[in-house]
């Protein structure tokens with residue numbers, strides 16, 4: 019058995035949410051990451067964007083455009099070194115850094131493909147439009163690069179199970195060609211994305227080949243913090259070929275509706291994605 023964790027919407031920034039300020043929240047994130055590894059090691063920690071509010075169109079607006087402050091940079095120096103396994107970061111809609119700047123800050127590309135056991139994780143750049151903006155904005159969605167997906171799948175013919183990962187898959191902006199890809203490519207098992215700050219398993223329907231979109235929750239704020247507490251999504255690969263998923267919520271203390279709220283570690287929104295051999 020082995021497993022991979024997917025986290026998103028970690029949002030180290032100047033905002034105060036659920037009774038916890040950002041530095042404190044990042045300390046709790048590091049502790050939770052380490053505790054989870056001690057409980058049961060994981061092989062990869064893949065992050066699907068929104069480490070910051072460096073670019074933001076609302077409220078106090080993005081601090082990178084305001085004052086040149088990069089919380090993504092702070093996240094990379096303060097948090098990433100504590101992750102106890104290989105990790106990778108793709109950008110969210112709040113990290114509209116151009117390719118060179120993104121690589122300079124994170125050491126990562128804005129997209130990549132990672133082979134793992136008999137699986138392939140294709141990490142996409144779906145907010146890749148209008149990068150390096152000089153005006154405040156919330157990012158420009160760019161539909162999934164189907165040619166890139168096909169190219170990566172062709173480069174990894176032995177990968178039995180392919181997972182498409184992005185900060186978001188916004189089906190309003192994806193075309194028929196993307197739906198056809200999901201219908202026709204049996205190796206694509208599921209999609210993983212953050213952005214909504216919720217944990218959920220969303221069936222994309224028959225026009226998408228019945229594929230599931232697995233939401234990766236948040237470690238910042240949620241419009242439904244009672245049901246999607248801080249956490250990350252696990253993909254679990256059993257030795258008999260079974261692949262399953264769950265959203266894991268580490269033990270946490272937050273404030274909800276002005277009341278302290280404690281929760282023990284939990285798992286929710288679980289599903290079997292690939293049945294094991296008998």
Ligand SMILES: [Fe+2]
Pocket residue numbers: 027029068110213215
């Ligand atoms: Fe977010």
